[in-house]
Every structure is written in structure tokens, then in C-alpha cells.
Amino acid sequence: MTNEIALLCGMTLVTFLIRYPLLAMSDRITLSPRLLQALNYVPPAVLTAIVIPAVLVNGDSLWLDPSNPRIIGALAALGIGLWQKNLLLTILIGMGTFLLWQGIGGA
Template identity: 50%
Template sequence: MNEVLMIAGMAIATFSIRYVMFGASSRLTLSPAILSALRYVPPVVLTAIVVPEVLLSDGTLYLSYLNARLVGAIAAVTVCALTRNLLLTIVLGMLTFFGWQGLFSPLG
């Protein structure tokens, strides 16, 4: 029962915070500088999530050719820079990751 109350409380808190912001958004006018800065929020948040997952292993920096996540990320960035095709970037990045992991997991 405590879990249900905790989840309900978190849902109410989350809804309330977002409802207040959406309700006030029609009356609030942001400057062009703030709107321009807000465009960078999604890439920054994604980078903050992905980079530690790619570069850290058990809390230590893992820069090695045996790091399949790093090799897959390098492949994905390269494909993205060359093609600007999201689906191709995801597919080739994942294929590189799984292929590299399959090749070198017995060694690591």
C-alpha cells in the first residue's frame, strides 16, 4: 500500500508542476535569447546521459579498443556526420556495438 501512495504522490507532484508551467505559458513571454538557449537543452541532456555510459565502466574511465560502447558511439557519430540519416546512424551504431562486443568479449 505504501508503494501505491508513493507512486500516486509522485504522479500528483509531477502533474502539478507541469500543469502550472503549461497554464502560465500563455501569459509568459520569453526573450529571444532564452528561447535560443532552450534549443540546446535536449542535446545537453542527451550528452549528459550518454557520455558516462559510453566512457565509464564500474566508475573508472575506460578508453580502450575493447570498449564496444565507445567503438559503437564513434561509429554512430561518424555515420551521422557523413549521412545525417538517423535510422542509418542507429542501425550501423548498434551493429558496430554488437559486432565489436561479439568479437572482443571473450578477451575482456
């Protein structure tokens, strides 16, 4: 138990020490408008890098057929998101479609 607590405290300290200096100096750092514009693309890029493998990969192989409930749910969420531009509705429809398709397919 004490090893886990020491490990947790160490990870907390390391995380704090690598992030705090930049946050403390943030009022003195001025980023160019071009860099700020480029940083707007970071969240979608990271989200895409997380979601695409979670939807398309099953074990060590691609799962690209209609029996994959993750693809069906993702496509439903994509369609609702582009159509309605409502985050909560997109999540609900995507998860609902995924669960329904999973129940139908028995996956």
C-alpha cells in the same frame, strides 16, 4: 502492495503539480528571442551528459581502450550521423557496430 500504489499516486501528484502551472500559463508568458535561442542548446547538452558517461565509464573508472565496444559503437554512430544525417541509420549502425564488437571481444 498498497504502499507502492500510494507512492506511485504521490509521485504522480507531485509531478503534475510542479509542471501544470507553468504549462497552464504558457500562453501568457513571452520569452525573449535570446532565451529561446539559448534553450535550443538544452537537448544536446542533456543528451551529451547522459551519453558520455555511459560510453566512457565502466564501474568507477574510465574505459578508454579499443576493447570497449561502447566507444566503437559511439564512434561509428557519430561518423554515420555526421555523414548521412539519418537518425534511424545512425542508431542501427551504432547498435550493430556495438553488438558486433562486443561479440568479437567477448565483453
